[in-house]
Amino acid sequence: MEGCNKKIPLRTDYVFSDFLFFWCISLVPEVIACVAIARDSWLWMGIYISAMVPFMFAEVGFLCRHCPYYNQLPGRTVHCKSHWGPTKYFKPKPGRIKTYEKFILYFLFARGFAFPFYWLIQDPLLLVLYLWSIVNFVWTYAKYECPRCLYFDCPFNFVSKEAKKELMAQSTAEKDSNRG
């Protein structure tokens, strides 16, 4: 079929269905974890869900602030795979993500991943579904999204060196033609 083997173009912006798709696949592990925890304790399920809120703010503060999509629209609006609407909680800070910010993010991801294990290991079926849904999510993004994302400094960015070089050359050429 024509077009099937074409390179996937880098993403210049997002549409609402990208946002819905991200949330559809990224919420599956959390829902499975909630089911496993709620079978034992509704209180702990509430704690699990509440722990997500500071995590989301930390993600915006340490990762998204440096992202070009975060800074793309005026005002507080962000349109990307995981934000849609007035979600610019912190001032954009274009530039490199710091090493300590990466470590905080890795720590928070690891903590979020490990939190429900106490309950999941009590139900092997839910444990398998939890791990499977995470593999599906990571695989989908690593294959279709991260290799085309303009946030080159993100620790999960997979854009090839050639594509980055091509883009840099294009933007330098554009700048030169605007000057001339």
Ligand code: SF4
């Ligand atoms: S694309 Fe990723 S890093 Fe950029 S603003 Fe959206 S969630 Fe944050």
